[in-house]
Amino acid sequence: MESPGQRTSCSLTVTHVVPNVPTQEKLYVGMTFEELENAFAFYNRYAKLAGFSVRKESLKKTKDGVIRGRVYTCYKEGLEKNAMLGIDTERCTQNIRNGCMAMLGVSRTRNSVLFKVYRFEEAHNHYCETPSKVHLLKSHRNLSEAKKKLFSTMQSNNISIPRAMGIFIAESSGAGDVGFLEADLRNYVRDENAKVKGQDAQLFVEHFMLEKEHNSSFFYKVRKDSTNKIELAFWADPTCRRSYHFFGDTVALDSTYNTNTYGFPFAPFVGVNHHFQSILFGCAFMNKENFESYLWILEAFLEAMPGPPPNVIITDQDPALSKAIARALPNAYHRYCMWHIIRKIPEKVGSIINSLESFSKIYCIIKYSETAYEFEAKWQGLVDEVGLGDNEWISYMFQVREQWVPAYFKNVFAASMSSTQRSETTHSFLKKFVYKGCSFNEFVTRFGRALSRQRERENDSDHKDRNGRPKLQYGTQMELQVANTYTSSMFREFQRGLHNCFTYGVDENIEGDMSILKLTYRGLSNDIEIKKSRIVTMNRLTQIGSCSCKQFEFMGIPCAHILRVLDCMNMYEVPSFYIIDRWKKGTRRQIVIDRAGNEIREDHRREVTGGNSKAYDAFLNGYYDLISESLEDQEFGLELLQEWRQKFNDHMSKKPIENNKSSKEIETSSTVEYLEPDHARHKGCGKRLKSSMDKGPTLNRLCRVCKGHGHDKRNCPKNAKGGVAIGAFDDHK
Secondary structure (H helix, E strand, O other), X not given: OOOOOOOOXXXXXXOOEEEEOOHHHOOOXXXXXXXXXXXXXXXXXXXXXXXXXXXXXXXXXXXXXOEEEEEEEEOOOOOOHHHHHOOOOOOOOOOOOOOOOOEEEEEEOXXXXXXXXEEEEOOXXXXXXXXXXXXXXXXXXXXXXXXXXXHHXXXXXXXXXXXXXXXXXXXXXXXXXXXXXXXXXXXXXXXXXXXXXXXXXXXXXXXXXXXXXXXXXXXXXXXXXXXXXXXXEEEEOHHHHHHHHHHOOEEEEOOEOOOOXXXXXXXXXXXXXXXXXXXXXXXXXEOOOOHHHHHHHHHHHHHHOOOOOOOEEEEOOOHHHHHHHHHHOXXXXXXXXXXXXXXXXXXXXXXXXXXXXXXXXXXXXXXXXXXXXXXXXXXXXXXXXXXXXXXXXXXXXXXXXXXXXXXXXXXXXXXXXXXXXXXXXXXXXXXXXXXXXXXXXXXXXXXXXXXXXXXXXXXXXXXXXXXXXXXXXXXXXXXXXXXXXXXXXXXXXXXXXXHHHOOEEEEEEEEOXXXXXXXXXXXXXXXXXXXXXXXXXXXXXXXXXXXXXXXXXXXXXXXXHHHHHXXXXXXXXXXXXXXXXXXXXXXXXXXXXXXXXXXXXXXXXOOOOXXXXXXXXXXXXXXXXXXXXXXXXXXXXXXXXXXHHHHHHHHHHHOOOOOOOOOOOOOOOOOOOOEOOOOOOOOOOOOOOOOXXXXXXXXXXXXXXXXXXXXXXXXXXXXXXXXOXXXXXXXXX
16 A cells, blocks of 8 residues: 555446545545544545545535535536537637546534544546646645735735746745646736725725825825826925935936836936035936926925035936926026937938947047037037038027036036936946836835845945055055045045146146146157146135045046145145045945924835734745754754644634734725826836838738628628638638
8 A cells, every 4th residue: 555655546346446546545425524624624625635626615504604505516526517518719728627527525423523524425437636747726826925925025026927936946945845836826926916906006006195194304205187097196205305415416317118107207306425425415307307397306305305405416418307396496506417428420421420420529529628619619610610500499509408428517516416327326236126017015025125226235345444444555644644534436436636746747836825737648649649738726725625626526536636745735635625525435424304303214114015024034034044944954854844833723722712904914994095196107117219121002901701891700791790700721722
């Protein structure tokens, strides 16, 4: 006789198939169970050894609702309704039922709490599945709560369903030991989405309400239309708001698409922190990219942020956004993204400047012109040279040159930002966590994880700076001073200037307390002599100066030219004027007060994804560690697992029966104040311009059944519903 763990087979008689299962695993008439679930579990275990799946059938109850008994059958019991009537359905599914009579019947005996087996039919009218395929049967597949939570974590980190299934298979001994199929994961996602269908907008807002309830420093603002559908939303958590206080002098704003199922553009407000890393100040959803929407999110942004408005804001050339910025931020320097404009040049001027040499020329003119006069002279010379004087786009870009050419705003501090590239980098990073099918509620959960990952990089950089110091190249007092003051990233920028400063020769002209110094660099590049000159004006008494390159004004780090002058003045340390708080270590340690006079407090103990995830993760990690360590003694590990399960069952049996709903589960609201919006039609989704070839005549659709035009085989008049179309198989004769 085979043991339960061995391979089983089926013995075939003349009229029926009886599974070959060990006697101790079989049921028998008169067998009793304390609970109905125990009867199902025993029968299902027997079915797994036998090679079939169990289906729960009729449930009998008394008038008082007390369960009297139940019938469990083979999954091939009965006949398909449509098959019995001889009807072909449009949906192509397999008919698995064939009238199998194998079953188990249990009922509660009179004056007893036990359930007794009153009928057990073990013979089937079909062959049973082999052990290698039993895991494919429905009753032997189960997506446990632990696996659901792990899968949800994978999803929130943008791991696809096939990849998640691959991870589950890799963790198990193979696909047969996972306990479920990829289709079960897809069905789970479908069911979870169905639970919140019609409630997504409400849950989205309630998520913000819960965050606000937990920490009053959380800010959100939502606007709905006359039909209660969400139009606009802005939110910023306490960390975002504190970040703005320290690093909000320069902001980049650029919307992106394909982040949610409603097609709402997502607009993050992005800056740069003291480690020269991208950082988020707040974000918004909007249904339309028009003046009113942009004005609303800008006003919400200003309401949320502590401190004055940003000094510089960088965007694309959206006219509606430009108009909104002029209204909401009248004193801010509004800059257009230089990189967007440079990328448009080949498209706007055509083949005239498509050559690499011509494009390099115009790029160098834009990027490296130090003064407005130099840019205008070189630009006009190139325009005349290549014949672009009549190009409307070139003429317009020259008119608005003060908003995008660096030479016109080098004297304005912008943390070295001249494009929305940091916004685009944030978009790219975010899309590793979200996808275009995200609901609003799912988006904020996934977005929270992305934000945590971004902040962990800053946290790691802070840790390294607090516990170490970058290596010095020269060992001077000046280098040591900056290494102890600035973050490692900004110290490396300073160190680069210190390295280059010794390559300049100095000619000094003293006029009273002021020194005007000309610094000249001579070198070779591809055997061609290069000569660069800079002018530094330095007050010898205050030790404050300015360089013609404007690096300090634009970036906040003294350039190589100023460092060379300080060296000539025998300065051993960098004057305090050139050390700005923005790039210092530990900048965030200060207290931040909002506009209402309340302190903005961060809560590092609670992740934005919420819940008791940390306690759960700690338990799960400890469980995994114990299992891994017990692999060397599998018998002991199994005994330990059985002991834990018995203790758990004993504990649960003593607990009073309560509503089994977890506090972490999403509860649908009794009143819905916010409705799901219609799909947004954002800019750029209009009809594309067509070439002459595209505008040519198009052929009418040809039906493959009747060879007629204007329809196809799906709606052909000759195709009778549920039957075979006339001529459908003509091609195969």
